[in-house]
Amino acid sequence: MKLKLTVVAAIAAMSGMAMAQDMVVKIGHVAPMSGPQAHYGKDNENGVRMAIEDLNAKGVKIGGKAVKFEIQAEDDAADPKQGTAAAQKLCDAKVAGVVGHLNSGTTIPASKIYHDCGIPHVTGAATNPALTKPGYDTTYRIIANDNALGAALALYAADKLKLKSVAIVDDRTAYGQGVAEVFKKTAAAKGMKVVDEQYTNDKATDFMAILTAIKAKNPDAIFYGGMDTQGGPMLRQMEQLGMTNVKFFGGDGICTSEIVKLSGGAKPLENTICAEGGSSLAKMPGGTAWKDRYDKKYPGQFQVYSPYTYDATMLLADAMVKAGSTDPKKYIPVLKKESYKGVTGTISFEPNGELKNAATTLYTYKDGKKTALN
Template sequence: MQWKLKLTVLAGVTVAAGAVCAQEQLVRIGHAAPLSGPQAHYGRDNENGARMAIEELNAQGITIGGKKIRFELQAEDDAADPKQGAAVAQKLCDSKVAGVVGHLNSGTTIPASKIYHDCAIPMVTGSATNPNLTKPGYKTTFRIIASDSALGAGLAVYAADTLRLRTVAVIDDRTAYGQGVADVFKKTAIAKGIKVVDEQFTTDKATDFMAILTAVKAKNPDAVFYGGMDPQGGPMLRQMEQLGMGHMTFLGGDGICTSEIVKLSGGAKTLNNVVCAEGAAPLAKMPGGTGWKTRFDAKYPGLYQIYAPYTYDATQLLVDAMKRADSVDPKVYLNELAKSHFQGVTATIAFEANGEMKNPPFTLYHFKDGKKTPM
């Protein structure tokens, strides 16, 4: 009798536990960024921001549609390559993720956005800044950072009105991001009366810039604008110093506006000449920036780069829309995502009809005593 009683009780407990487990639903959120190659430090930063949000959301015990939800991040490596980015986007679609945070680069995000549109999965980027991203009008595409239209133009206005620069050379890496921000800067600079005395091109894989910098030096501009990322910006600063170009201002967008460029420039004095733009308020002035940074540093000490707070907000934003729609189905919660008025760490996030963030702030930075400092 005792054995039968114990078996009956055990069976009852097992059935009850099974019923509880059956009510838990796994929801995957995709993340895409370069996790290999020279831009991996950006990608890991983005992934860490999204992963931190997932862990905090799971700790809340969220219930949606009558089921307890357990979120999981499906992180994929797009290697900052458009073709691999498209393949990753299709993989995330095939995996039926509920939403996507990313991609990092405009060159991968733009082609991926069509794939997400075709499979009806919302994507939120906190780092891809090329204005062309939202031009197709896909209802699944959202950006929570200022575009290059703001960053490139803002730098040109500062160069003309505050620095009183008369001449500039423009270099870009021919990527969607680099060329895009350089084009906006160039057009605005010309409109503000700055003469573009030289234009040069490189790639996002290059490390030797001596030839193009020598050509730039011959034109003796007041400044160099670089459209690209820090794996090239850092060595470029070092080589500018070697060529005696230490008197020139070095301008660039958020791609060079990182702490990593301090290391990549190898202690070059030209770092003191950098003025760069980032598409948000400084961390200390973000609504939740200081507290978020404390938690992030405790979890990922010494790894913060630039975009992690945006990927954190993007992940929270997707889940907030799911909660308001009481559904994790992308087709159901998409309308709520478009209507968001979400108080994030970075800002209060709301969208224009084309998926651009309403009134995005941006900040200019320089490097003081080797530290990135808002101006």
């Protein structure tokens, strides 16, 4: 009987030891998983899930303990109120770090909540420069911001295409308004005339009145600050109004594969020029091989940002490993000084959390396929 008890005790002790070693580390992720922008959210979440699977396959140790990474995924539906509620939920759950959000309008208010509870978040999608203005040591961006995107598009319009006039439309979100404002200022500085400014919202689908007003001004181009869920129908309606020779510019919000479907392959799609922060997949250090793996796991779901959410997850894990701790207080100082070689490039930060040496790539659509211009 005594022998049996000893064996049982030994097994229990070994079991307890194994459990102690298998520490669970939760990474939060927030994006719109419902509503018209859910295709972006799914793509972003896929990137995080893929990174977590890769980390767990490697058998990562932090502070000498084997860890198992898990995702805690939340839906903000691209709504600022839901975004702050999701952020608070992740704070209450004491996740080790957060990847997200997608939209600037949700990320900016959520960033204060993460700061107040001391949890770092890394966005690979939200581009409004205001995000890093508070200088929180919990806020990091691994993609170029709107200052780079809007300016690159305006310079291309003025210098490369020699366009003289443009109409500007934005969806009044933090993202759409921000990138449109940068484009407008840069275009004006280059001598382009802004002949009209119109506004819509991120739920609209009918742009005939806006486009009819713009058509009367006869601009060389339209710049749209917003997402592909409005950009696609806008291109369709431009074709209906005979605006097939007008150039259509936009930031990373319209720079997706989905816009091909949303526009119904309308002729103005061929005149579309959009910008993304970062290099094209073909020029990313690990882009092509990573995309092949992604497509096998998630066929037909790739949009824009999943390589960045993948890298954001790996970056957080790398900082934890180097710090020997999952405690944000201990690994944030390491995160600040990171020089992580990811799929998208080498990630290191300015003091305010902006990515150092952020690249920008312009794209157009040829034969219904997104194609890099630089």
